[in-house]
Amino acid sequence: MRTDYCGQLGPADVGRAVAVCGWVARRREHGEHLAFVDLRDHTGVVQCVVDGAHDLRSEYVVRVTGLVRSRPEGTENPNLATGAIEIGDCRVEVLSPAEPPPFPLDERGEVDEVLRLRHRYLDLRTDRMQRNLRIRARVNSALRRAMERQGFVEIETPMLIASTPEGARDFVVPSRLSPGHFYALPQSPQLFKQLCMVGGVDRYYQIARCLRDEDLRADRQFEFMQLDAEASFVSQEEVLEFISEAVSDAVEAVTGTRPAPFPRITWREAMERFGSDKPDVRFGMELIELTEIFAGTAFNAFRADCVKGIRVEGGASRTRKQLDELTEQAKRWGAKGLAWMKVEDDRSLTSPVAKFLSEAELHALVERFGPSPGDLLLLVADERATVRHVLGLLRLELGRPPVDEGGLNFLWVVDFPLFEGLDDNGRPIPAHHPFTMPHPDDLALLDEGDPARLLAVRSQAYDLVLNGWELGSGSVRIHRADVQRTVFSLLGIDDAEASRRFGFLLDAFRFGAPPHAGFAFGIDRLVALLAGEENIREVIAFPKTQSGADPLTGAPSAIDPAQLEELGLRLLPRKVT
Numbered sequence: 001m002r003t004d005y006c007g008q009l010g011p012a013d014v015g016r017a018v019a020v021c022g023w024v025a026r027r028r029e030h031g032e033h034l035a036f037v038d039l040r041d042h043t044g045v046v047q048c049v050v051d052g053a054h055d056l057r058s059e060y061v062v063r064v065t066g067l068v069r070s071r072p073e074g075t076e077n078p079n080l081a082t083g084a085i086e087i088g089d090c091r092v093e094v095l096s097p098a099e100p101p102p103f104p105l106d107e108r109g110e111v112d113e114v115l116r117l118r119h120r121y122l123d124l125r126t127d128r129m130q131r132n133l134r135i136r137a138r139v140n141s142a143l144r145r146a147m148e149r150q151g152f153v154e155i156e157t158p159m160l161i162a163s164t165p166e167g168a169r170d171f172v173v174p175s176r177l178s179p180g181h182f183y184a185l186p187q188s189p190q191l192f193k194q195l196c197m198v199g200g201v202d203r204y205y206q207i208a209r210c211l212r213d214e215d216l217r218a219d220r221q222f223e224f225m226q227l228d229a230e231a232s233f234v235s236q237e238e239v240l241e242f243i244s245e246a247v248s249d250a251v252e253a254v255t256g257t258r259p260a261p262f263p264r265i266t267w268r269e270a271m272e273r274f275g276s277d278k279p280d281v282r283f284g285m286e287l288i289e290l291t292e293i294f295a296g297t298a299f300n301a302f303r304a305d306c307v308k309g310i311r312v313e314g315g316a317s318r319t320r321k322q323l324d325e326l327t328e329q330a331k332r333w334g335a336k337g338l339a340w341m342k343v344e345d346d347r348s349l350t351s352p353v354a355k356f357l358s359e360a361e362l363h364a365l366v367e368r369f370g371p372s373p374g375d376l377l378l379l380v381a382d383e384r385a386t387v388r389h390v391l392g393l394l395r396l397e398l399g400r401p402p403v404d405e406g407g408l409n410f411l412w413v414v415d416f417p418l419f420e421g422l423d424d425n426g427r428p429i430p431a432h433h434p435f436t437m438p439h440p441d442d443l444a445l446l447d448e449g450d451p452a453r454l455l456a457v458r459s460q461a462y463d464l465v466l467n468g469w470e471l472g473s474g475s476v477r478i479h480r481a482d483v484q485r486t487v488f489s490l491l492g493i494d495d496a497e498a499s500r501r502f503g504f505l506l507d508a509f510r511f512g513a514p515p516h517a518g519f520a521f522g523i524d525r526l527v528a529l530l531a532g533e534e535n536i537r538e539v540i541a542f543p544k545t546q547s548g549a550d551p552l553t554g555a556p557s558a559i560d561p562a563q564l565e566e567l568g569l570r571l572l573p574r575k576v577t
């Protein structure tokens with residue numbers, strides 16, 4: 001039907017007879033008999049000069065044939081890729097008329113998102129969505145090529161399964177053939193990829209759909225895509241290399257530039273310096289350790305397990321009201337309070353708490369921070385975990401650049417702890433799924449079973465972080481039944497429960513399990529950051545809204561009584577909340 005794409009015509013085509021197809025983006029009358037019609041396809045728009053008698057309205061689908069010519073001098077549009085030319089002598093064929101669109105496609109920012117998602121097919125016509133979908137396709141294709149080059153085999157795993165333990169809530173599907181029984185949708189292919197290793201696959205990968213029933217956020221949807229990988233007879237080091245290679249290829253495919261090798265940081269260092277296990281290292285403002293300065297302080301509020309602070313460059317211009325708001329914010333995040341200090345021209349500190357501090361303490365603070373006049377110092381004193389948490393959040397709040405600034409800062413965070421804390425019964429809470437191999441040097445601590453010491457056990461687990469977003473995680477797996485039994489029992493999973501929930505995996509391990517390790521990362525998140533988008537919805541063709549609804553199809557929706565009957569289900573009356 002066409003000889004060219006709209007957005008690709010240029011001065012070199014002047015004099016050519018062309019045929020283009022697309023949607024009417026805009027129409028402007030030109031004198032008495034002519035009209036300018038901007039025709040749009042996925043490559044851009046081109047101006048067609050048509051007979052004014054044609055009934056061509058926004059979003060009509062048309063085919064235009066005509067002659068490419070230079071625009072008359074002075075009427076070129078330098079803001080448009082095709083702005084030097086136009087198509088004249090046009091013959092126009094309407095392929096499909098269109099109703100007026102419910103929102104203007106070129107002003108999508110102003111439009112209510114639910115309305116946009118209800119008509120997502122219109123939204124998809126915009127430059128922004130076309131660009132994002134194509135970036136996504138390029139990422140997928142580069143990832144596949146990189147994994148295959150490294151010897152990985154793509155294997156599909158089932159969607160209707162028993163629960164996989166990733167720590168989220170399962171989506172469940174009732175079984176018609178076994179009433180009262182349910183499938184779970186996979187939170188990840190975790191157990192299947194491990195079975196593939198027992199099955200001798202050696203290197204597995206999949207661009208896998210994962211489903212987790214969690215509250216939605218800017219970087220979270222119920223269903224999301226992961227590059228999921230697992231390999232046998234490899235070390236943690238090799239896994240980091242496989243994944244770095246694939247991610248670097250994807251970045252290069254989109255940006256044209258290969259990122260520098262990804263730096264590494266231990267979990268502990270990340271927590272101490274950035275107050276986060278997914279540090280955004282596009283900016284500094286690191287957490288400064290001050291505990292020992294106040295070891296013998298007379299100021300009660302600073303006599304704490306830990307004192308740390310951050311320096312906000314030029315922050316002293318904040319008003320008292322703004323500082324009070326920051327303090328309230330810090331309290332909502334769990335701090336008892338927030339001490340602020342303004343750095344004066346002579347580098348002395350002005351602060352409501354200054355009068356409680358000794359000269360030596362004030363002097364040591366200035367030494368430690370090395371601030372400039374006009375800076376603001378923010379200090380928190382509390383349990384170490386609280387200090388890191390609150391200052392980590394304040395750091396982001398006060399320093400984080402917009403999503404499309406500061407380049408791509410990948411970071412491997414390694415040596416995660418095996419347990420992230422103790423629950424109310426004093427039982428350790430796993431930081432990853434329960435198949436994560438403890439650090440070999442810490443195995444003895446595990447056997448001791450002392451809860452406080454358990455928290456010091458490191459695991460062979462690692463995360464990939466990009467600009468403060470957790471892209472993904474992985475670990476060396478437990479392939480030894482004895483270690484697995486110890487970890488399960490620490491987590492309060494007894495033999496009966498272990499065999500009920502993961503029996504099939506444990507059985508498989510009895511028949512010869514190779515040492516294995518793997519990783520998975522979120523493709524939606526990677527694509528969003530490559531596209532400079534704040535929200536992964538912008539890089540998903542058909543996403544759900546924040547409340548988990550799909551305004552386009554109406555999901556989730558009620559089902560027929562007959563369907564319920566067939567599934568052996570009866571609905572309870574809705575709880576009034």
Ligand code: ASP
Binds near residue numbers: 166187229474475520
């Ligand atoms: N299955 C894990 C996840 O989805 C990743 C892994 O350990 O390979 O987070």
